[in-house]
Amino acid sequence: xxxxxxxxxxxxxxxxxxxxxxxxxxxxxxxxxxxxxxxxxxxxxxxxxxxxxxxxxxxxxxxxxxxxxxxxxxxxxxxxxxxxxxxxxxxxxxxxxxxxxxxxxxxxxxxxxxxxxxxxxxxxxxxxxxxxxxxxxxxxxxxxxxxxxxxxxxxxxxxxxxxxxxxxxxxxxxxxxxxxxxxxxxxxxxxxxxxxxxxxxxxxxxxx
Numbered sequence: 052x053x054x055x056x057x058x059x060x061x062x063x064x065x066x067x068x069x070x071x072x073x074x075x076x077x078x079x080x081x082x083x084x085x086x087x088x089x090x091x092x093x094x095x096x097x098x099x100x101x102x103x104x105x106x107x108x109x110x111x112x113x114x115x116x117x118x119x120x121x122x123x124x125x126x127x128x129x130x131x132x133x134x135x136x137x138x139x140x141x142x143x144x145x146x147x148x149x150x151x152x153x154x155x156x157x158x159x160x161x162x163x164x165x166x167x168x169x170x171x172x173x174x175x176x177x178x179x180x181x182x183x184x185x186x187x188x189x190x191x192x193x194x195x196x197x198x199x200x201x202x203x204x205x206x207x208x209x210x211x212x213x214x215x216x217x218x219x220x221x222x223x224x225x226x227x228x229x230x231x232x233x234x235x236x237x238x239x240x241x242x243x244x245x246x247x248x249x250x251x252x253x254x255x256x257x258x259x
Contacts, residue, residue, distance in 0.1 A: 052096065064098040071100040109233030112168035115161040117228055117239055120170070123152045124243035125177055125222040130196040137251040139215055142204040145179050146193025147222065154192050155226070168232030172241070175227040181210050182218030212251045221246040 052073045056062040062073045076095045126148035131137030151157045155173035162168075179187040193208035204211070212218065226241040 062096050062098065066098055071098055072102075073098050074103060107163045107166040107233060109166060109168050109230075109235040110237060112161040112163055112166060112232065113170050113228075113230035113237060113239060116159040116168055116170040116230065117172065117241065119161065120157050120159045120172060121152050122157060122172060122226050122241055122243060124245035125224050126150075126153045127220070127222050127245055127247050128193070128195055129220065129247060129249060131249050131251065133247045133249055135250070137212070137249060139212055139251055139253050141211065142202065143181075143210040143212065144194065144196035144200075144205045145187070145189070145208045145210065145220075145222070146195050147174075147177060147224070149192045154224075160232075166233040168230055170228050170230040170239070172226045172228040174224045177208075177222055177224045179208070179210070180221040180223070181212075182220050183212060183214070183216075185210070215252045217248060217250050219246060219248050 052062075052075050055068060056073055058068050060073075063070075074097055076097065128144075128146040128148065130144045137143065147153055153174075155171075157172040158169065160167055160169045174192075175190070177189050177193075179189065181187060187208065187210050189208035191207045194205050196205075221244055223242060223244040226243070228239040228241065230237055230239065
């Protein structure tokens with residue numbers, strides 16, 4: 052407490068000024084001592100020989116663990132490929148490369164004193180803005196296109212365009228991060244985005 056209680060105050064708990072100090076915990080309940088030096092409603096006053104250790108907030112450590120992670124935006128895979136030309140009405144496949152930095156799980160820990168918090172991040176969903184006014188929400192990383200799929204649509208993350216044009220496709224991943232430690236647990240969220248440009252044309256029919 053600054054200034055400290057005067058000598059003889061009950062807050063010294065039998066000690067003299069200079070022998071330790073009286074501290075005030077603003078988050079604690081008043082100790083009920085009937086003494087003019089104990090400010091009502093200011094918190095819990097207590098004597099200690101040495102300064103008390105600072106309290107560790109597990110939520111702060113959780114954010115510190117997340118900040119140490121490398122969480123990347125989707126590593127976009129798409130057919131038609133950028134630089135090529137797709138066809139109106141044909142299936143578009145969208146996916147992301149998977150790994151700890153692009154899809155999870157990504158695990159990191161942070162410590163302070165005796166408290167350690169561990170956070171685990173995973174992509175919960177990827178929202179694809181297709182550039183034609185539509186969005187596609189995928190809760191899987193998507194299926195990379197293979198030639199044997201032919202004209203079959205993607206089983207889990209696909210689209211098709213109705214008109215020809217050039218489209219700016221943006222993929223936004225939402226990372227769900229669960230953390231635990233210090234007797235607490237919680238969840239944080241991080242968002243990352245990446246984009247590509249693709250072109251879609253019409254099939255030209257040659258007259259007979």
